[in-house]
Amino acid sequence: MSDAVISFRNFGFQYYSQSEPTLFDINLEIRRGEKVLIAGPSGCGKSTIGHCINGLIPNRYRGTITGELIIDGINTKNASLFDLSHKVGTVLQDSDGQFIGLTVGEDIAFALENDNVPLAEMQKKVSAIAKLVNMENHVSNNPHDLSGGQKQRCSMAGVMVDDVPILLFDEPLANLDPATGRTAIELIDALADEGKTVIIIEHRIEDVLHRHVDRIILVDEGRIIADCTPDHLLAEDLLTKHGIREPLYLTACRYADCRITEDMHPSSLSGFDVSSCRERLISWHEKNRHPAEEQEKKLLLNVDHVKFSYDGVVPVLQDISLNVYEGEMLSIVGKNGGGKSTLASVITGFQQNDAGTVTCEGKDLSQFSVSERAEYVGIVLQNPNQMISKTLIFDEIAFGLRVRGIPEAEVEKRVLEVMKVCGLSEFRKWPISALSYGQKKRVTIASILVLNPKILILDEPTAGQDYRHYSEIMEFLQELNKNGQTIILITHDMHLMLEYTKRAVVLCDGRILADEKAYEVLCDLPLTEKANLKETSLFELAEKAGIRDPLSFVETFIEYDRRYRSNEA
Amino acid sequence: MKLKLFSYNQLDTPIHRLSGFTKLVCFLFLTSAVMFTYDIRCILAITVMSYICMNVAKIRFSQVRLMFIYVLIFLATNFVLTFLFSPKYGVEIYGTEHDIFTIFGNYTLTQEQLFYQITKFSKYLSVIPLGMIFFLTTNPSEFASSLNGVGINYKACTSLSLTLRYFPDVSADYNAIKLAQQARGLDMSKKASVMSRLKNISAILAPLIFTTMDRIELISNAMDLRGFGKQKTRTWYARKPLTKADWLSMGVCLIILLAVMYVRFFVNRSFYYNPFI
Numbered sequence: 040m041s042d043a044v045i046s047f048r049n050f051g052f053q054y055y056s057q058s059e060p061t062l063f064d065i066n067l068e069i070r071r072g073e074k075v076l077i078a079g080p081s082g083c084g085k086s087t088i089g090h091c092i093n094g095l096i097p098n099r100y101r102g103t104i105t106g107e108l109i110i111d112g113i114n115t116k117n118a119s120l121f122d123l124s125h126k127v128g129t130v131l132q133d134s135d136g137q138f139i140g141l142t143v144g145e146d147i148a149f150a151l152e153n154d155n156v157p158l159a160e161m162q163k164k165v166s167a168i169a170k171l172v173n174m175e176n177h178v179s180n181n182p183h184d185l186s187g188g189q190k191q192r193c194s195m196a197g198v199m200v201d202d203v204p205i206l207l208f209d210e211p212l213a214n215l216d217p218a219t220g221r222t223a224i225e226l227i228d229a230l231a232d233e234g235k236t237v238i239i240i241e242h243r244i245e246d247v248l249h250r251h252v253d254r255i256i257l258v259d260e261g262r263i264i265a266d267c268t269p270d271h272l273l274a275e276d277l278l279t280k281h282g283i284r285e286p287l288y289l290t291a292c293r294y295a296d297c298r299i300t301e302d303m304h305p306s307s308l309s310g311f312d313v314s315s316c317r318e319r320l321i322s323w324h325e326k327n328r329h330p331a332e333e334q335e336k337k338l339l340l341n342v343d344h345v346k347f348s349y350d351g352v353v354p355v356l357q358d359i360s361l362n363v364y365e366g367e368m369l370s371i372v373g374k375n376g377g378g379k380s381t382l383a384s385v386i387t388g389f390q391q392n393d394a395g396t397v398t399c400e401g402k403d404l405s406q407f408s409v410s411e412r413a414e415y416v417g418i419v420l421q422n423p424n425q426m427i428s429k430t431l432i433f434d435e436i437a438f439g440l441r442v443r444g445i446p447e448a449e450v451e452k453r454v455l456e457v458m459k460v461c462g463l464s465e466f467r468k469w470p471i472s473a474l475s476y477g478q479k480k481r482v483t484i485a486s487i488l489v490l491n492p493k494i495l496i497l498d499e500p501t502a503g504q505d506y507r508h509y510s511e512i513m514e515f516l517q518e519l520n521k522n523g524q525t526i527i528l529i530t531h532d533m534h535l536m537l538e539y540t541k542r543a544v545v546l547c548d549g550r551i552l553a554d555e556k557a558y559e560v561l562c563d564l565p566l567t568e569k570a571n572l573k574e575t576s577l578f579e580l581a582e583k584a585g586i587r588d589p590l591s592f593v594e595t596f597i598e599y600d601r602r603y604r605s606n607e608a
Numbered sequence: 609m610k611l612k613l614f615s616y617n618q619l620d621t622p623i624h625r626l627s628g629f630t631k632l633v634c635f636l637f638l639t640s641a642v643m644f645t646y647d648i649r650c651i652l653a654i655t656v657m658s659y660i661c662m663n664v665a666k667i668r669f670s671q672v673r674l675m676f677i678y679v680l681i682f683l684a685t686n687f688v689l690t691f692l693f694s695p696k697y698g699v700e701i702y703g704t705e706h707d708i709f710t711i712f713g714n715y716t717l718t719q720e721q722l723f724y725q726i727t728k729f730s731k732y733l734s735v736i737p738l739g740m741i742f743f744l745t746t747n748p749s750e751f752a753s754s755l756n757g758v759g760i761n762y763k764a765c766t767s768l769s770l771t772l773r774y775f776p777d778v779s780a781d782y783n784a785i786k787l788a789q790q791a792r793g794l795d796m797s798k799k800a801s802v803m804s805r806l807k808n809i810s811a812i813l814a815p816l817i818f819t820t821m822d823r824i825e826l827i828s829n830a831m832d833l834r835g836f837g838k839q840k841t842r843t844w845y846a847r848k849p850l851t852k853a854d855w856l857s858m859g860v861c862l863i864i865l866l867a868v869m870y871v872r873f874f875v876n877r878s879f880y881y882n883p884f885i
Contacts, residue, residue, distance in 0.1 A: 154842075
């Protein structure tokens, strides 16, 4: 095709550091002005494809290239990063880490500075671009003081200022709360409408499909599995087979035994023709609904009228009261920067609350030091690299016990026990560096569990994980919970909250907006809007199919899905 | 606006408005002036001036308290040690001896020694605020641009400004890691012995190094992808052309330096100012 702006021809790539190629025999053409989604599980090679397009391969990550890749007439084999930087603009995953400038304006100008654009012209261009992404009032702000959505706008502006024809988004939804993610997708869509070629690398299909994409390219194990329209792909059962989550409303339809075809337009719920499914959905709902049983609960942790502020001026937590019961697994959700992590720091004693009390089993925790509190509350940080300090798994898990001066014989006994619980026994003698991200996460969880905390708090346990790893981590946590471990999850992943936790606490601007059943939160439109969450598509499906009690439909789905998955496992 | 500890704060004061280059030059002029003399009158004048500047720059004491405490501990130790090692140095310099009282044996406190040590003390004390003003009021990017303006390689300038910029981030990482390790039982309080505390630090440093490496890889990819290093030169968005105020400040500082030199060579005719003859 003559208007192909990116064409992979029998392309393969192997990193020098790896024994096997990461990409095999890729044949792919992307036309000018197209909007394409590249999806696949972690480690499938989708990020490597991204690196090939923006030139990080072979300039920064070395390896062997077979076949060829032509980008807008340039063969990337001999192209420098700079040749490609005029063709491809990349928005990296972590918008926080990629800011170079101290102010929004300076960050946007970075590419211009490198091109020796004179100051006056630079200022003109920056203010024009800032206006385009609605950031004109923030040009002199520090990018780190912006909200999640503004950060996205800022990094997009920094890429667009160079007027590149191709825009590449590497997992734009990671680290964003659901509502911000949705606006990010809308913004990307607006750019595509201006004639840019847009490539999105992402595994959250349902969220990306909030706006139309022309094609989905499904990648697994270094090969292209499918290259077709979203409707076509979703009608087949390919996604789940390759470790990617299909939109929830489609899972519900499949549970109800509905046949999904391409001409029903399954790629977006608003265009989805649900008429042929209605009967089956209603009868499935009637057959499977049953009232949930309430259990006797014993109070474990009590947070009572807690207030906190970092600087004494801006309150971060305002009058938070919360009960956590023994054996519970609950989620704390809400806007980025709404106080979720701060609440965790107050409970663990990393920060001292200004007012109110935190008690566990009736004991006021303020009398204990941070390390003494660890016997009541243990926290697992989001990034496992922030916790791992030893080279061997055994030593890492034993660390907390050894510094407490516990005799080595008991240390060994307890560590081996925890390793067994966490499924790490076979790795006993392994160095940590040989583990995958999910396994590292397990090590950090094990290193906290070994201290026997009454409550385990996890900060974004599945951030950046694909469906397969996500399920692996969450099934593990659920198993722990079944054995009686009380767990608090801090998250903005709506699936996680819906599927794994019965109760959800919604925190917004330092206040608790709601404390109710997880599915109730996600069916409450005003509440989800206020807290930057997103209504679940199941609710919309139920309404669309004319089910009389949509809330109960969602509940039934969650229960059914839990049973279904535990039978699978 | 939230004021951050130990990092550049974006405020609008006459001192913040000066170019980073000007502040560097003024800093060098004034510190050399202090280095060039042991005349307490000159030193005190510069000290007073630098504290006034700190006030103008709206630097709050709470921001710099920790640094001050460390400096004072250092100076106090230095003060005592100077006396212990050479109790008669003041007498040697000034050539007279006015005893105050004898502590023990050879250690007699003299007016000369006291005067010498106080002068030395105030020398250090006058330089500290100058450094703090420079550090806390200079926009790292703008500073990089002015260094590049005087002919220093822009890559070196950028890495300097990135270092200054990432200092707060790395220290935030350090705190997060430290707390997480403390929660696992690591005792970093005074209850633990010095040896075990030193050993414990490795439990914080190892993760810190890994997270910092991740940060560096990310930022250098981000920079490369946006064409950093493409040309031999680059322009700077944060560039501030030197204004009248800049030239005036540099002029004033140069005059101060020259005045101090004048006092040293033509008034005192010595490194020291001698009130004893």
